Amino acid sequence: MSSGIRVASLDDIPEGEGIAIDKSVTGTADDIALLRDEDGSVWALDDTCTHEDASLADGWVEGGYVECPLHSSKFCLKSGEVQNLPATKNACPHRVEVRDGEVYLFPNEAP
Amino acid sequence: MSVRVGRVVVVGGGVAGVSTVAALRSGGFDGELTLVDAGEFPYDRPPLSKEFLAGKKDLQQIALQPPQWYDDRAVRLVNRAVVTAVRPDLAAVELAGGGTLPADRVVLATGGHAARPPIPGGDDPRVHVLRTAEDAAELRAALVPGARVLVVGGGLIGAEVASTAVDLGCEVLLADPAPRPLAGAVGDEIAAWLHGLHARRGVTTVHAAVESFASAAGGLEVRLTGEDEARVVDVAVLGVGMVPETSLAAAAGLDVDRGIVVDEHQVTSNPAVLAVGDPARTRRDGALLPRTEHWEAARLDGERAAAAILGRTAPATSAPWFWTDRHGLHIEAVGDMASADRVVVRGLLGEPPFSAFGLRGDHVVGAVAVEDSTAVRAARRMIDRAIPVDPVPLADTAVELKKLLRR
Ligand SMILES: Cc1cc2nc3c(=O)[nH]c(=O)nc-3n(C[C@H](O)[C@H](O)[C@H](O)COP(=O)(O)OP(=O)(O)OC[C@H]3O[C@@H](n4cnc5c(N)ncnc54)[C@H](O)[C@@H]3O)c2cc1C
Ligand code: FES
Numbered sequence: 001m002s003s004g005i006r007v008a009s010l011d012d013i014p015e016g017e018g019i020a021i022d023k024s025v026t027g028t029a030d031d032i033a034l035l036r037d038e039d040g041s042v043w044a045l046d047d048t049c050t051h052e053d054a055s056l057a058d059g060w061v062e063g064g065y066v067e068c069p070l071h072s073s074k075f076c077l078k079s080g081e082v083q084n085l086p087a088t089k090n091a092c093p094h095r096v097e098v099r100d101g102e103v104y105l106f107p108n109e110a111p
Numbered sequence: 112m113s114v115r116v117g118r119v120v121v122v123g124g125g126v127a128g129v130s131t132v133a134a135l136r137s138g139g140f141d142g143e144l145t146l147v148d149a150g151e152f153p154y155d156r157p158p159l160s161k162e163f164l165a166g167k168k169d170l171q172q173i174a175l176q177p178p179q180w181y182d183d184r185a186v187r188l189v190n191r192a193v194v195t196a197v198r199p200d201l202a203a204v205e206l207a208g209g210g211t212l213p214a215d216r217v218v219l220a221t222g223g224h225a226a227r228p229p230i231p232g233g234d235d236p237r238v239h240v241l242r243t244a245e246d247a248a249e250l251r252a253a254l255v256p257g258a259r260v261l262v263v264g265g266g267l268i269g270a271e272v273a274s275t276a277v278d279l280g281c282e283v284l285l286a287d288p289a290p291r292p293l294a295g296a297v298g299d300e301i302a303a304w305l306h307g308l309h310a311r312r313g314v315t316t317v318h319a320a321v322e323s324f325a326s327a328a329g330g331l332e333v334r335l336t337g338e339d340e341a342r343v344v345d346v347a348v349l350g351v352g353m354v355p356e357t358s359l360a361a362a363a364g365l366d367v368d369r370g371i372v373v374d375e376h377q378v379t380s381n382p383a384v385l386a387v388g389d390p391a392r393t394r395r396d397g398a399l400l401p402r403t404e405h406w407e408a409a410r411l412d413g414e415r416a417a418a419a420i421l422g423r424t425a426p427a428t429s430a431p432w433f434w435t436d437r438h439g440l441h442i443e444a445v446g447d448m449a450s451a452d453r454v455v456v457r458g459l460l461g462e463p464p465f466s467a468f469g470l471r472g473d474h475v476v477g478a479v480a481v482e483d484s485t486a487v488r489a490a491r492r493m494i495d496r497a498i499p500v501d502p503v504p505l506a507d508t509a510v511e512l513k514k515l516l517r518r
């Protein structure tokens with residue numbers, strides 16, 4: 001198993017918000033949203049909402065979910081599972097690890 | 112569950128009906144579940160004035176759920192079928208063509224139709240309305256580049272149609288007797304700015320109502336109030352509101368008052384029949400509330416109806432929210448701007464992203480945001496949690512709204 005890609009410092013992501021990591025860095029088909037819940041934990045999902053073109057990194061992160069900034073479908077931070085319409089497909093989750101205040105991403109590995 | 116409900120029939124496959132069946136199954140309902148819809152399959156309505164009308168998405172792409180979804184949940188989906196009567200006395204609904212479906216509970220999710228006010232000449236085939244995918248497909252065929260299009264009504268749907276028509280290269284005239292359509296929903300200042308966007312995109316806006324349509328050489332002649340000369344267009348679209356579909360409820364003897372009257376659990380005057388979505392009208396503390404004709408309200412109605420059928424506690428209520436898109440901008444509103452006694456603008460009004468918060472005393476009662484989804488989501492929580500706010504940091508874009516929520 002790889003040691004992951006260092007993509008950000010924890011301080012770069014305010015609690016309750018997200019940042020997008022470009023696909024040129026992650027090597028994935030889509031950019032990846034790093035989402036930090038209010039309890040400080042960090043999660044990663046494919047950045048583009050499965051409904052239309054919103055960036056989930058711009059979403060509202062709270063209580064284990066991210067709410068899409070366009071039409072408010074909610075996705076589980078951990079599993080990517082969609083909670084409500086209009087999106088119908090789950091978001092793809094990726095594994096994240098925080099070591100010494102640095103965020104490491106393991107693209108396409110299950111969390 | 113106190114009384115076991117065995118068979119549920121949901122009438123209407125809009126967002127309210129589909130949410131009802133989704134919430135019933137995710138809530139553990141294991142009885143027979145049938146969803147009856149008049150259309151080809153349940154599809155989503157908001158794209159009909161946006162991507163679908165623009166030709167960027169087809170009907171399959173706006174399906175509310177893929178076909179497999181219904182099978183996976185053992186939902187019997189009956190498409191292209193019309194319910195003609197609801198018979199709670201017989202625990203059944205009747206279908207056009209003579210069939211019946213047994214039902215211990217019926218959920219009316221019948222939506223509504225586009226209003227067609229009695230304007231002389233309004234039955235001309237060039238006068239369109241927009242509610243269904245068929246309406247949208249017919250309108251789209253008429254919105255060819257260069258077509259002269261009259262949009263009647265500058266509210267949510269009218270403005271979206273005007274915007275899409277300009278994108279398609281049409282020459283658009285937008286008529287509304289109100290100088291600032293949507294002022295009630297978004298407040299005067301923002302309404303004025305939003306309406307002004309049309310002119311900036313080349314739409315001609317006039318403050319007028321339509322008096323009549325008539326067929327004339329070279330097109331459809333339109334007479335507008337306050338204008339001496341008739342105008343000639345190729346296409347007209349009426350975006351003047353919707354009429355709730357209440358006929359099944361009325362025929363079943365349910366309480367109907369410009370909407371199907373329901374309690375806070377979506378239950379009608381007959382305990383075996385519930386109503387959700389656009390046609391439902393809630394009576395709370397003896398007073399009839401206005402209907403909320405927005406997408407999310409319909410979705411949440413479905414979740415509440417499912418909870419009621421399952422005998423569960425209803426999900427928490429939240430301030431009403433809607434979005435709309437025009438001229439490339441995403442606009443959202445939450446709560447009730449009309450009940451505000453002052454408005455605090457965050458950012459520069461007219462330079463997106465910006466937002467406006469309606470305050471009553473030191474509480475937020477509503478908000479509108481242009482390209483600023485965080486503002487509306489923060490406002491919603493301020494309203495729902497009744498968090499008092501100081502207008503000074505609220506207006507200051509350097510202060511994070513989440514901080515104000517944590518106070
Ligand atoms: C063009 C357009 C754009 C919109 N854009 C937005 C937007 O951007 N944001 C927003 O918040 N809201 C928007 N709305 C409003 C939103 O779409 C509605 O509030 C929502 O669709 C209501 O859902 P519903 O399930 O109550 O009704 P509907 O969506 O109307 O569904 C009702 C269904 O019931 C079926 N039906 C009715 N009677 C019978 C019967 N007797 N037997 C069988 N089937 C029956 C109908 O065929 C229909 O499929 C828009 C609406 C329109 C028309
Ligand atoms: S783009 Fe995310 S819900 Fe529509």
